[in-house]
Amino acid sequence: MSDALLRRDLLRWYGRAKRDLPWRRNSTPYRVWVSEIMLQQTTVAAVTPKYEAFLRRFPSLASLANSKEDEVLKHWAGLGYYSRARNLRRAALAVVEGHGGEFPSGFDAVLELPGVGRYTAGAILSIAFRKPYPLVDGNVIRVFSRLFGLKGRAKDPAFVRKMWPLAERLVPADNPGDWNQALMELGATVCTPDSPACGACPVAKHCVAFKKGLQDQLPLPEVGRKPVPVAWTCLWIEKNGKVLLWRRSGKERLLKNLWGLPEASRLAAAPGKVLASTTHSITHHALTVELREASLNGAPPPEAKWVPRGEIRGRLVSSLWLKLLKRR
Ligand code: SF4
Numbered sequence: 480m481s482d483a484l485l486r487r488d489l490l491r492w493y494g495r496a497k498r499d500l501p502w503r504r505n506s507t508p509y510r511v512w513v514s515e516i517m518l519q520q521t522t523v524a525a526v527t528p529k530y531e532a533f534l535r536r537f538p539s540l541a542s543l544a545n546s547k548e549d550e551v552l553k554h555w556a557g558l559g560y561y562s563r564a565r566n567l568r569r570a571a572l573a574v575v576e577g578h579g580g581e582f583p584s585g586f587d588a589v590l591e592l593p594g595v596g597r598y599t600a601g602a603i604l605s606i607a608f609r610k611p612y613p614l615v616d617g618n619v620i621r622v623f624s625r626l627f628g629l630k631g632r633a634k635d636p637a638f639v640r641k642m643w644p645l646a647e648r649l650v651p652a653d654n655p656g657d658w659n660q661a662l663m664e665l666g667a668t669v670c671t672p673d674s675p676a677c678g679a680c681p682v683a684k685h686c687v688a689f690k691k692g693l694q695d696q697l698p699l700p701e702v703g704r705k706p707v708p709v710a711w712t713c714l715w716i717e718k719n720g721k722v723l724l725w726r727r728s729g730k731e732r733l734l735k736n737l738w739g740l741p742e743a744s745r746l747a748a749a750p751g752k753v754l755a756s757t758t759h760s761i762t763h764h765a766l767t768v769e770l771r772e773a774s775l776n777g778a779p780p781p782e783a784k785w786v787p788r789g790e791i792r793g794r795l796v797s798s799l800w801l802k803l804l805k806r807r
Contacts, residue, residue, distance in 0.1 A: 485626075485685045486651055486658065492681030493661035498523075498668070501531055506656070508582035508607040509540045512570075515602045516563050516594060523667070529558055541580055544571035566594030584608045597643075606656035613646030614659050615639065618666025624698040625670060628687030633698040673762050674735040677796045692798030695761040706765035709733070713740040713803070714773040715754055721785035723775060724794055728782070733761050738794040740770065740803075741783060748773040755806035759799045770803050 497503065500523065502514035513533065517526045533554050537543040543551070548568055555564035570592040574582055582603075583589055589600040601614035620633045623642050631638030651658050669676050675694045677683050688694040700706070709732075716723040725741035727734050743750045750771035759766045779785065786794055795801065 481685075482649055485682060486649065488681050488685070489661045489665065490654065490657060493657060493664055496668075496681075497660070497664055501527060501534075503660075506606050508584075508603055510534065511607040512582065512595075512599070512603050513537075513567065515599045516567050517558060519563060519599075520560055521558055525558065529555075540571050540574055540582060543568060544575045544580075563594060569593040570595065582607075584610070586610075586612060602659065605650065605659045609654075609656055611650050611652045611655040613643065613650040614663075615642045615646050616663060618663045618670075619646060621672060621698055622662055622666045622670050625675065625688035625694055626682065626686050628691060628693065628697070631698055632701055634701055638698070671735070673764065674731070674733050674737070676736045678737055689796075692801060695759070695797060695799065700760070700763045704763050706760070706763055709764050709766045711766060711768045712743040712750055713768060713770050714743055714746060714748055714750060715740065715770055715807070716746075716748060716773050716775050717788065718775070718785070720788055722788050722791050723779055723783050724786050724791060725783050733764060733766075734797050734799070737796055739797065739800060740795075743771065743773070746773075746775065746780070746783075747777075748775050755803055757799070757803050757806055759802060761797075761799070766799065768799065768803055770807065 500514075502510050514526070514530055517530055517533075536554050537546060537551070546568065548565060551564050551568045552561055555561060558564075573592055574580060578588070583592075584604070586600055586604060589595055589603055590597065595603075598614050598616050601612040604610040604612040605614065617633060620639060620642055623629060623645055624631065624633065624638075627645065629638075629641070631641070633639075649658070665680075665682070669680050677686070677689050677694055680686065680689070683689050686694070688697050714723070723741060724738045725745065726738050727736065729735050741748075750773050752772050754770045754772055756767070756769045759768060792801065792804070795804075
């Protein structure tokens with residue numbers, strides 16, 4: 480895999496597919512810092528309205544430093560983990576007292592601020608100051624684990640430590656903020672935990688897990704996490720040399736936006752004899768899948784499509800289907 484081509488493909492995709500989020504407009508150090516603290520352990524959907532309201536009340540670092548703690552906590556309501564809000568205010572005071580009110584641009588000075596760790600320092604320096612500092616968060620760990628075919632558990636500190644040199648190697652000197660955000664955006668919207676949408680992935684051709692059919696198995700599931708059992712009955716419906724495939728919607732729990740064999744519960748077709756069965760793990764889900772013969776009466780629904788039998792392997796990206804078809 481070439482680092483340069485990987486960067487090119489991911490950055491091009493980010494340029495056209497990135498979500499329009501308020502902290503991506505006018506990325507000043509203060510705005511980026513507040514967003515990064517809010518986004519710790521909290522979803523983008525929950526943060527977005529709170530972020531805008533918080534910035535209306537505290538539009539600058541000076542206004543935050545001049546505020547009372549109670550007032551800051553009041554505007555943090557609903558986001559939880561209130562120590563983040565206390566640290567934010569303490570850090571604003573530290574910037575006023577120690578840096579004359581100017582947000583520091585040196586790595587060590589940023590890291591000294593209350594509530595700022597290596598990830599947050601990397602985010603602020605790369606996005607707001609355009610300095611080539613790497614970052615590693617849960618999304619980046621998952622993307623790297625799959626992209627480079629690295630076996631490990633996302634919360635294992637030794638595995639996480641392995642990610643930093645990779646992140647450091649890849650972060651470009653000329654566009655570090657976009658690169659770091661592109662990696663996280665890929666993890667949040669395409670290379671998601673339960674259902675990587677490899678068919679729509681801009682870096683699939685660089686991805687080791689995709690090439691080996693391991694995308695559903697990496698990173699390894701956390702120890703002690705009880706697998707969630709899932710049972711599917713899928714249908715093999717063949718007519719005139721074509722097989723009926725089903726495009727799963729973005730709302731599915733597993734294998735979102737990917738082509739698969741239709742589940743019996745989605746079609747008006749009575750399942751017949753069993754052709755094959757298999758078990759398969761997708762992150763922390765333990766699937767038992769049975770494939771049954773069936774025939775369809777009438778036209779297929781809009782989510783389904785007849786595909787020539789010889790072409791179905793090219794459409795069925797998840798290794799689950801390939802495993803099932805091998806047993807057929
Ligand atoms: S090809 Fe699939 S597993 Fe690989 S990075 Fe893309 S979405 Fe993730």
